[in-house]
Ligand SMILES: O=P(O)(O)O[C@H]1O[C@H](CO)[C@@H](O)[C@H]1O
């Protein structure tokens with residue numbers, strides 16, 4: 001590793017990426033997922049850093065295109081730092097590969113949600129753009145994810161995601177250290193359900209705004225690990241399949257997005 005131009009948080013720089021630096025990254029909240037993607041889906045994967053627990057690897061897709069598997073950490077403040085630094089090292093397409101809780105009856109644990117846009121209730125995003133600025137995914141990345149899900153035969157749902165700052169309070173969980181929720185949060189899940197919002201997670205909205213403002217293409221696919229119309233709990237038995245499907249779809253989409261024109 002050269003390391004002279006290493007970015008402070010991600011722990012690597014352009015000079016660590018070789019002669020053909022990746023312009024696309026798969027970004028997981030969980031470093032274990034980033035490592036799993038590198039080990040199972042990338043060819044010739046090489047670990048770049050584990051700075052602050054944020055695993056980053058570089059490898060190639062089956063079509064030979066270079067790609068990063070990186071970690072955002074949980075929540076928009078951490079994601080905003082990692083994404084800012086990924087853009088500084090030359091990344092121009094970022095697909096978030098996450099986990100999420102369904103708020104619609106028809107979206108079961110084990111399925112995946114592809115976010116076309118987000119209701120962005122995230123403080124970090126206010127430092128990126130005005131609150132009214134759209135949190136929309138890149139249409140080409142979103143279509144690539146949908147086509148990948150169809151081709152893989154994976155049960156998927158596409159639509160609007162609620163991106164919030166907290167897992168417990170902001171997602172209206174009362175089974176936590178503080179069962180008392182602020183009045184403005186009581187009933188919010190039902191309100192979102194009636195607005196046809198599909199799911200809760202904690203990063204996509206800020207990622208989408210950053211993409212539109214900083215000039216990179218952003219998308220998001222999440223494996224569904226909770227069904228909030230039934231319970232607040234994570235359905236642990238469906239987590240592995242949900243993540244496996246989200247990864248498979250993200251990798252297929254990345255292949256399509258990096259294919260050289262015929
Ligand atoms: O599994 P990841 O990608 O971390 O995504 C989801 O999981 C975390 C909460 O459990 C939040 O980061 C949320 O967005």
Ligand SMILES: O=c1cc[nH]c(=O)[nH]1
Pocket residue numbers: 099100101102167171200201202225226
């Ligand atoms: O319910 C859930 C599950 C995963 N991630 C979230 O943010 N919420």
